[in-house]
Amino acid sequence: MAQVSDKVMVELRNVDKFYGANKVVKNLNLQIREGEFLTMLGPSGCGKTTTLRMIAGFEAVTSGAVIIEGENVGNKAPYQRNVNTVFQNYALFPHMNVYDNIAFGLTEKKVKKEEIRQRVGEMLSLVQMDGYEKRMPSQLSGGQKQRVAIARALVNRPKVLLLDEPLGALDLKLRKQMQVELKHLQRQLGITFVYVTHDQEESLTMSDRIAVMNNGILEQIGPPDKIYNQPATKFVADFIGESNILEASVGSVDGDSLNVIFETGSAEVSAAGFSQDEMVYISVRPEKLKCSAAAVPGFNLRGTVKEHIYVGSIIKTIIELPNGQDLKMSLLAGTPLIAPGEVVWVYWEKDGTVVLHTHEETLYNLIEQVPKIEVSV
Amino acid sequence: MNTVTPPLVSFRAEATASEKRMALSRSIPLFLMVGPVILWLLIFVAAPLVYILVISFMKKGTYGGVVASLNFQNYLRIYDPLYLKIFFVSIVIALATTVLCLVLGYPFAYIIARARDRNKSILLSLIMLPFWTNSLIRTYGWIILLRTNGTFNTLLQSTHLVFRPLQMLYTNGAVMVGMVYTLFPFMVLPLYSSIEKLDRSLLEAANDLGAKPRRAFWRVTLPLTVPGVFAGCIQVFIPTLGYFFISDLLGGGNSVLVGNLIRNQFLAARDWPFGAALSILLIVFTIVLMRVYKHFGGSLENIT
Numbered sequence: 107m108a109q110v111s112d113k114v115m116v117e118l119r120n121v122d123k124f125y126g127a128n129k130v131v132k133n134l135n136l137q138i139r140e141g142e143f144l145t146m147l148g149p150s151g152c153g154k155t156t157t158l159r160m161i162a163g164f165e166a167v168t169s170g171a172v173i174i175e176g177e178n179v180g181n182k183a184p185y186q187r188n189v190n191t192v193f194q195n196y197a198l199f200p201h202m203n204v205y206d207n208i209a210f211g212l213t214e215k216k217v218k219k220e221e222i223r224q225r226v227g228e229m230l231s232l233v234q235m236d237g238y239e240k241r242m243p244s245q246l247s248g249g250q251k252q253r254v255a256i257a258r259a260l261v262n263r264p265k266v267l268l269l270d271e272p273l274g275a276l277d278l279k280l281r282k283q284m285q286v287e288l289k290h291l292q293r294q295l296g297i298t299f300v301y302v303t304h305d306q307e308e309s310l311t312m313s314d315r316i317a318v319m320n321n322g323i324l325e326q327i328g329p330p331d332k333i334y335n336q337p338a339t340k341f342v343a344d345f346i347g348e349s350n351i352l353e354a355s356v357g358s359v360d361g362d363s364l365n366v367i368f369e370t371g372s373a374e375v376s377a378a379g380f381s382q383d384e385m386v387y388i389s390v391r392p393e394k395l396k397c398s399a400a401a402v403p404g405f406n407l408r409g410t411v412k413e414h415i416y417v418g419s420i421i422k423t424i425i426e427l428p429n430g431q432d433l434k435m436s437l438l439a440g441t442p443l444i445a446p447g448e449v450v451w452v453y454w455e456k457d458g459t460v461v462l463h464t465h466e467e468t469l470y471n472l473i474e475q476v477p478k479i480e481v482s483v
Numbered sequence: 484m485n486t487v488t489p490p491l492v493s494f495r496a497e498a499t500a501s502e503k504r505m506a507l508s509r510s511i512p513l514f515l516m517v518g519p520v521i522l523w524l525l526i527f528v529a530a531p532l533v534y535i536l537v538i539s540f541m542k543k544g545t546y547g548g549v550v551a552s553l554n555f556q557n558y559l560r561i562y563d564p565l566y567l568k569i570f571f572v573s574i575v576i577a578l579a580t581t582v583l584c585l586v587l588g589y590p591f592a593y594i595i596a597r598a599r600d601r602n603k604s605i606l607l608s609l610i611m612l613p614f615w616t617n618s619l620i621r622t623y624g625w626i627i628l629l630r631t632n633g634t635f636n637t638l639l640q641s642t643h644l645v646f647r648p649l650q651m652l653y654t655n656g657a658v659m660v661g662m663v664y665t666l667f668p669f670m671v672l673p674l675y676s677s678i679e680k681l682d683r684s685l686l687e688a689a690n691d692l693g694a695k696p697r698r699a700f701w702r703v704t705l706p707l708t709v710p711g712v713f714a715g716c717i718q719v720f721i722p723t724l725g726y727f728f729i730s731d732l733l734g735g736g737n738s739v740l741v742g743n744l745i746r747n748q749f750l751a752a753r754d755w756p757f758g759a760a761l762s763i764l765l766i767v768f769t770i771v772l773m774r775v776y777k778h779f780g781g782s783l784e785n786i787t
Contacts, residue, residue, distance in 0.1 A: 164687055184690040197688040201706045210702075211692035262692065 110314055113140040114176075115298045116161060116266055121170035123156055123322075130156045132322040134170070138266075143292050143299045145309040148319035149345070154302045157319070158268050161300060162191050175265060185214075189266040190259035194274060196251045198243040204230075204254050205239035211262040229257035232291070249280050256291070266298045273308065285311050306346050310334065318342050340462050343389040350395060350433045352388040353464075356380050364461065370428045371407035373453075377461035387462040392436040394458025397425060397450040405453040409433060411444050425452060532766075539759035547753035557760035566744070566761075573741040576655060577723035580662040584670040584719045585712065587663070592674035592711075596681075607675070610668050618665055622732050625664065629657050629733070653735035661729040666722060670715040677711025678704070709779075717776045721769050741765060 116138040123131040131153040138144045146154040159165040160172055163184035171178050179187050190211070198207050208229055212222045230236050233253035243251060252272060259267055272288075273281045289312045292299045303309055309316045310330045317327040318341070326338040337343035340351060354366035354373075362378050366388060373388070380386060396402075397409070409425040412432065416422075421443065423435045433452065437443075444450060539557055542550045560566070595606045613621060628634045629652040636648040651657055681704060689699035727742030734740075739747075741761065748758030 162691060164690075183695075184687070185693045185695055189691075191688070191691045193684050193688060195682075195684060197682065197684040199685060199688070199703060210689070210694075214693040214698065258692070 110142045111140045114138070115140045115142070115174070116300065117171075117173040118157070118161075119171040119173065121157075121160065121172065122168045123153070123160060123165065124168045130322050131160075134322075134324055136317060136324065136327070138298060138300060140298055141296045143289065143301065143312060143314045145301045145303060145313040145316045146319060147303060147306060147309040147316050147345075149304055151321075152319040153322040154304075154319050155270055158191075158270055158300060158302050161266070162189060162268050163187050188264055189268055190262050190264040192252075192255050192259050192267065192269045192272045194270045194272065196243075196255040198251055198254055198258070200243050202243075203239065204235065204241050204243070204246070207243065207254055208258045208261050210258065215262075225261055226257075229261045232260070233257045248276050249284065252276065252284065256288075260291075260295070260297070264297065266300060267292075269299060269301045271303055272301075273303075281308075288312065310346070316346075318345065320345070335460075337389060337460055337462070340387050340389070340464075343387070343460060343462065348392050348434055348436075350390045350392065352390070352431070354386050354388050356382055356384045356386060358382060366461070368407060368427075371405075373407060374404035375459050375461055376456060377459075380461060380463070385464045387464060389460045389462060390433075390454045391458055392422065392434040394455045395425075395433060395435040395452065396454060397423075397435065397444065397452050399444075399448075399450060401451050402453040405451065407452045408449055409452050411446050411448050411450060413446055414443055425450065427452075535759045535762055538756050539763050541756045543754045543756050547755075549755055557757045558764075560757060561760065561764065569739055569744050570741060572655075572738075573724055576659060576662070576738075576740065577720050580659055580666065580723045581670075581716050581720045583659065583663050584667055585716060588667060588670035588674055588715065589712075592671045593678055595671070595675050596678035610671055614668060619728060619732075622661055622665070622729055625657070625661050625733060626652060629660070652733065653737050655734065655738055657733040658730045658738050658740075661733040662723050662726065665726065665729060666719045669718040669722070673714035673718065674708065674711045677708040677714075681707055713776055713779055717772060721772065724765060724768075 114137045116136075118134050118136040121131060121134040121136075122129070134153075134157060136157075146157060148154045156165060160167050161174075163179065163182060163186075167180060172180055174187060174189065199210065202210070205226055208226045209222050212225060217225075226239075227236075230238065233256055235250065235253050235257065238246070238250070238254075243254070246254065255272070269288075273284050276284060285308055288299075288301075301309075301312065310333075313330055315327060315329055316333045318325045318333065320341045326333060326342045328336075333342065333346055337346060337349075343349045343351060352368055354368050357365040357367045357372065359365075359380060359382055362376050364375050364377055364380055364386075366373055366375055366386060368388075375388060397411075407427070409427045412424040412426045414421050414423050416439070417436075419439055420436045421439055421441070423437060423443070425433045425435060427433065538549050540553050540555065542552050542554065542556070544550045561570075595603055595610075598606060626633070630636075631648045631650070631652070633652070635651060636645075639645045640648065685703050685707070686699050689703045690696070694702060724740070725742040727740065727746045730738045730740045730743055745758050745761045745765070748754045748761060752758075
């Protein structure tokens with residue numbers, strides 16, 4: 107079982123990628139460590155796939171450097187880079203059987219026949235596809251194609267495996283299963299994985315670190331729990347999991363405690379580095395939001411229970427604030443519910459909030475908005 | 484229950500009536516639509532073919548015309564070395580034309596398929612444009628270019644590359660130039676569509692796995708565009724055997740191909756039965772080729 111080392115395997119330094127006037131990736135700086143499972147997460151068109159393709163060598167950087175194992179590979183073609191890709195649509199060669207597909211990279215490297223046979227065999231058992239050598243790709247299911255695509259890339263023993271939404275075409279159950287398998291595979295082999303997805307749940311499940319991208323900008327990078335619990339920007343708070351985001355202004359600052367004033371109330375929150383009268387966002391996770399019939403010290407915010415939505419093991423309660431904003435609250439099923447129409451006091455667990463500067467948002471809006479164009483593979 | 488039953492029954496009755504109407508309305512247009520087509524095919528395709536087949540077993544009359552008498556003389560005559568040579572030369576020229584079209588057409592089709600959308604339509608229309616002119620007229624154009632005092636010879640002499648005009652017109656080479664020129668689009672279009680269909684991520688995958696562009700072409704692009712290669716070759720090879728006007732105009736009397744031979748039997752020699760026998764042979768040859776193509780094309784389609 108391999109561990110993440112301190113050695114930097116892939117580094118992107120001040121990378122820009124423009125398509126004419128379209129700025130797809132803007133001044134990206136990123137270090138990916140050896141043995142790490144890094145996920146690039148973001149909505150469609152955020153530049154994550156383009157970034158992956160720049161590491162693979164399918165796209166050239168407009169400016170900046172792509173460094174793999176300390177070597178600037180900017181001028182190197184894909185076939186000269188020690189990385190391999192698992193494509194979104196698998197891209198298996200339809201005229202070759204499973205064996206020849208997996209052996210492709212090794213025959214290109216003129217590896218001896220006997221060694222090819224042995225290594226392809228190992229890969230087939232690694233991805234649990236023994237006995238499928240003679241099948242054509244058209245005779246395989248989506249999940250099987252996926253396994254062959256992974257084996258075809260891994261058989262070359264790459265330093266870095268790049269995966270471009272590899273599970274996107276699979277159904278939910280198979281996707282969950284493959285997520286776990288991929289994670290185990292990565293741990294077992296100790297290869298650096300760079301994984302692109304727009305599925306935030308998938309990224310939380312699998313990654314050592316998540317790089318959240320939006321509009322060509324790296325919004326935040328960190329371990330899943332940090333990304334989830336301490337989002338650095340409003341976008342991250344909104345995109346990862348569900349969040350209630352309230353606009354507020356700082357009324358008074360008392361050490362690490364702030365009194366924030368909403369349109370329709372106020373609350374005490376703990377956060378440092380904010381100044382009086384500053385506009386802020388308060389982000390509260392639905393599972394941290396509470397309500398009560400009686401007022402709670404430190405909170406002065408009221409709302410009307412609108413409805414309850416049953417989602418299996420949890421119940422989502424929607425509370426409407428007087429200004430019309432809906433707050434989402436999730437409760438475990440079986441908790442006594444307050445009847446819709448009742449007016450309640452809203453509060454939250456002290457550690458459940460994140461206070462965000464709004465000026466980051468303004469800064470971000472000043473930079474021209476990039477049209478949402480995902481470069482198709 | 485009694486109150487419910489009657490409407491149910493009447494609903495059922497109505498349903499069966501409408502079903503009958505549907506069945507009727509289905510059968511009438513089917514007959515009306517297919518009938519004329521079948522009639523047309525019978526009159527203009529089946530009847531002439533049967534006619535040709537029948538007279539190929541008859542004898543030539545003294546003053547032209549056909550004398551009814553069942554025999555295989557016309558088919559046996561083809562074994563004459565003279566005619567076998569014509570068949571042989573025809574097939575060689577057709578093969579050479581096909582290979583030339585393929586060698587010239589593949590890069591061309593590749594460039595079009597990989598061009599930007601706007602350039603793509605310009606390049607495709609450049610291929611298609613000459614098609615809207617009569618091919619006979621375009622072949623006459625080649626005479627002006629190739630003849631002794633033609634454009635090419637004038638050019639070669641004025642630049643002192645040659646002292647004496649070259650014999651270009653009325654050679655097998657001229658016939659092939661004309662054939663390649665006329666049939667080039669038949670090669671390019673199927674190739675273009677199969678290259679265009681090729682998923683580019685397959686080439687990226689090949690590059691990713693260590694194959695340089697040239698290797699990726701041989702291992703991925705070419706095998707996956709074989710159906711287009713076959714289709715193009717068939718569409719060039721078969722017409723080349725029959726385009727007698729090209730060998731007439733550009734080959735003069737020096738080049739007699741199967742197409743010319745058949746035409747001569749019908750028009751000059753007035754030996755319809757022999758011409759018919761040659762036609763039948765050409766048709767059978769074409770059918771065999773199509774079968775071979777279908778065999779390969781079919782199995783290739785299963786793979787892709």
